[in-house]
Amino acid sequence: MKPALPPVFAHVLDCLIEQSERYFGQAGIIVEPLVLADREAAQVLRVRLRIPGTSDRHVFVKLCKPRGPSPEAREFMRARVLKDFAITSQIHEALRGYSDLSAVRPVACFPDDLVLVTEEASGEPLHVVLDRYATWQPDSRTLDHLTHVARRIGVWLKTFQEIERVNRRITLDDMREYLDVRLRRLAQNPKGRFSEEQRMAVLSYFDSKGRDVRAADLDEVSVHGDIAPSNILVNGEKIVVLDFAMACTGGMYFDVARLFTQLEFLKAKPKFRPQVVAKLQSAMLNGFNPSLRPDHPLFQLFELQHVICHIANLSLNPAPPVARLYNRYQLRRHHRWLRERAA
Numbered sequence: 228m229k230p231a232l233p234p235v236f237a238h239v240l241d242c243l244i245e246q247s248e249r250y251f252g253q254a255g256i257i258v259e260p261l262v263l264a265d266r267e268a269a270q271v272l273r274v275r276l277r278i279p280g281t282s283d284r285h286v287f288v289k290l291c292k293p294r295g296p297s298p299e300a301r302e303f304m305r306a307r308v309l310k311d312f313a314i315t316s317q318i319h320e321a322l323r324g325y326s327d328l329s330a331v332r333p334v335a336c337f338p339d340d341l342v343l344v345t346e347e348a349s350g351e352p353l354h355v356v357l358d359r360y361a362t363w364q365p366d367s368r369t370l371d372h373l374t375h376v377a378r379r380i381g382v383w384l385k386t387f388q389e390i391e392r393v394n395r396r397i398t399l400d401d402m403r404e405y406l407d408v409r410l411r412r413l414a415q416n417p418k419g420r421f422s423e424e425q426r427m428a429v430l431s432y433f434d435s436k437g438r439d440v441r442a443a444d445l446d447e448v449s450v451h452g453d454i455a456p457s458n459i460l461v462n463g464e465k466i467v468v469l470d471f472a473m474a475c476t477g478g479m480y481f482d483v484a485r486l487f488t489q490l491e492f493l494k495a496k497p498k499f500r501p502q503v504v505a506k507l508q509s510a511m512l513n514g515f516n517p518s519l520r521p522d523h524p525l526f527q528l529f530e531l532q533h534v535i536c537h538i539a540n541l542s543l544n545p546a547p548p549v550a551r552l553y554n555r556y557q558l559r560r561h562h563r564w565l566r567e568r569a570a
Contacts, residue, residue, distance in 0.1 A: 235340050285347035305338045311472045312336035321390045328383050329467045350462030362498040374510040381514025383466045384482050388448040395447040397478045399437045409539050419542045432569035439524040450477040454486050483515045484529035
């Protein structure tokens, strides 16, 4: 049974049909809506394209949700849709010459409708791959393949950074302020379970590590902004990255430290052995920069930032009952990590 479509989706599909030569290089296509998923930030419709003389293709039509009903919120989301499409187009084109590194291909943008259309990329999300193959005790052949995948993801992140030169530098003062905004929010909210003493200890740790950061490490680069296992597709040897809605510029270790912490969070699940996760983390860092180690001062500051953001997300945002117990367990692990780092 075909999903019941909101009017905006019907309008966009009509546009794709009417302008199919522009978008797909051929007239006379047939569009078939398949599955409509309602997510927190968007509604996403998977669509089959029947194109005469070729095999079927699929696209995703994403309707982005404004953060509120005001005209300003809608205009903000319209600008984000335009930016997302432009950045995705630039990155997809820049990676065209690579056989094993890619970005999802943008098809069309309808900013007034807050809609993006992207081609479906082949592959499985990294979190699915890890859940299937990296749990318990993978055999040596499987682990070798997974470490190769992790290394190629590191290479993707480094290659992405080099697409466009920014010629600016970030500042530790800005990083510290960004961190302290979140620390204050935690300390001032009873649900945060975060004391003023803890806040000061974290800032003291930041200042101590900051003194060891070299000026050359502060170069500003392109940043994906939301790199996570769910936004990485693995297709054999090929790595495809999705969702550039939060892409911007920032520190060179922002993305790689975020993915490092995302992998670290897997250690909270008994089915993921710490030594297996550590091997994947090491391979990812090696692909990004063979000389990068987890004790690099600026890398550790970004790691700290991501952990604090995760603490704030778990502490201050409501969770369904089934997730609350696990979230509390994660929070205990995070606080223990902070005590060890910033005692």
